[in-house]
Amino acid sequence: MARNIIVLGAGMVGVSVAWHLVRRGHDVTLVDRREPGLETSFGNAGIIQREAVRPYAFPRDIGTLLRVLPNRKVDIRYRPTGMMNAAGPLLNYWLNSSGKRYERIVNEWASLIMRCQDAHAPMIEAAGAEALVRKGGWLELYRTRKEFEERQETARENHERFGVEYEVLDAEALYAKEPHLGKGLIGAIYWTQPWMVSDPGGLVQAYARSFAEQGGRVMQASVEDVLQIEGGWRVNTSEGPLEADEVVVALGPWAGELLGRLGMKVPLFVKRGYHMHYSAEGEAKLNHWVMDAEKGFLLEPMRAGIRLTTGAELADLESPPQYKQLAAAEKVARKLFPLGKRRDSQPWKGARPCLPDMKPVIGPAPNMEGLWLAFGHGHQGFTLGPATGELLAQMMDGEEPAVDMAPFRVDRF
Secondary structure, eight states: OOOEEEEEOOSHHHHHHHHHHHHTTOEEEEEESSOTTOSGGGSSOOEEOTTOOSOOOOOOSHHHHHHHTTSOOSSEEEOHHHHHHTHHHHHHHHHTTSHHHHHHHHHHHHHHHTTHHHHHHHHHHHHTOGGGEEESOEEEEESSHHHHHHHHHHHHHHHHHHOOOEEEEEHHHHHHHOTTSOSOOOEEEEEOSOEEESOHHHHHHHHHHHHHHTTOEEEEOOEEEEEEETTEEEEEETTEEEEESEEEEOOGGGHHHHHHHTTOOOOOEEEEEEEEEEEESTTOOOOSOEEETTTTEEEEEETTEEEEEOOEEEOOTTSOOOTHHHHHHHHHHHHHSOEEEEOSSSOEEEEEEEOTTSOOEEEEOTTOTTEEEEEOOGGGHHHHHHHHHHHHHHHHTTOOOSSOOGGGOGGGO
């Protein structure tokens, strides 16, 4: 039976949820203060990461923690106030990042990641977005033997457990693929399964157009309040009130604030990130998406130029940008590849919505009939949006979802 549903948030997750619901015949309105794909989904590395079967764990060894402490590294930086404000979630993040806890989380997380490409594929086709997607994998670069061999061991285990496909490249094979990379690299892990997207925001926008073509409504408005009313829900927006049978909260890093007003506290924190686009010097060409694994940044040959994306910054969601991390990454990146001039007038800043057990929330809100949740995907909202949309739509229609969704319920907190 068709129902009237409002989806809040037009990033990859929200658009994907809306797409699946309208495809099932529901009357769906997608609401966001900005056009689809212009917040967190806009600025990522643009990889649909089939290989990412292990969520990013909090560093546990003393050596790494001491390395990060001076707050001058490329891969991770922090603001003291942000660390203090998220102290509880960060402590639990640390506790969940090793031993049996982490291994259980890996199995649960991988159940989503393993569905990512099968979920993206029909959306790419329906949206006519094939030109944005390139299949053929990406390169994880190494300079030191110890790090390289440890990563190979992890890759072997991930292949055996989760079907991750990869190749190990020595220096000669690596430079054959990327002859313009700087000297000093000893090899790379070539992850062969992932799909690369030359315009991440553009893919979200293509999915949103496909949603609208199927009868969905896109509304650009700020969400002011969400209220449970008799028989359903009312969403007050800057463009006026909306009423619906059900509401989906897919607001990424802003979900916690809204849910707090509804009396639901979730331990959401953010890892912020930055990007900048560059030209290439002379005739230099970057053929693949590449990650400097030991420094902690990526370079991606995108439509807008070569995108440099930073690691994580632990900070409050709305604190002012601080571009020192990007500047540090750029300094190292110029040694890795001959980057030319900056192409953007200013760096982009975004925030990844994270939870202390590294898993998203997907499912119903307890004791609030008709309220559904889809947020907290950390680094992988772009990868997992379509799978989330598919699974949540199955749950909302009373079907048995293709994956055990108990580990992703919000009441696990």
